[in-house]
Amino acid sequence: AQKVTQAQTEISVVEKEDVTLDCVYETRDTTYYLFWYKQPPSGELVFLIRRNSFDEQNEISGRYSWNFQKSTSSFNFTITASQVVDSAVYFCALSDLPSRLTFGEGTQLTVNP
């Protein structure tokens, strides 16, 4: 069975601080995909990144970066120099093929001015 654990239920930071959201996953599959989604108060899930299990390269996109470590089954997400607009619930998700997503319970990030 697949499982995604986001141990941090809520994180509160002050604007411009860096913040890391943790994600640990469990799967028996050798081929799988990992995702991060953002859910602002409007409710729509916004896709941020997808990684496949064969690609452990870390990725940076602007202020966002992701650290995938297969050895620890972790896929952590860092926001550098956080901004108020980053306030949202962030979900980590795992997918095998044929691609149903298993989500974690989410981390509520609040960035205060």
Place this chain on the structure above:
Amino acid sequence: DTGVSQDPRHKITKRGQNVTFRCDPISEHNRLYWYRQTLGQGPEFLTYFQNEAQLEKSRLLSDRFSAERPKGSFSTLEIQRTEQGDSAMYLCASSRGARNEAFFGQGTRLTVV
């Protein structure tokens, strides 16, 4: 707007009534998914379609739930004899094939009173 569209955005219904939700996926996406999200939780998979074929249903999808995707375009999710426990956000997503990320709509928030 070429994103995933869901209608209605909000629905309040009395217990025991039937409700139907509609999802219009991104036009070139052959896969369509339904998820349910309760307050403070991550989305949970309900079912998915590849074109018009319903390929998988979660155990969460009781006999009162039925989903269709005629002609492989839009999809409907019907809940018969609604119960208070059905109150949730119902999210639709679509993707181009199994290996690509899913894009979500803004959801239909159902409240059963």
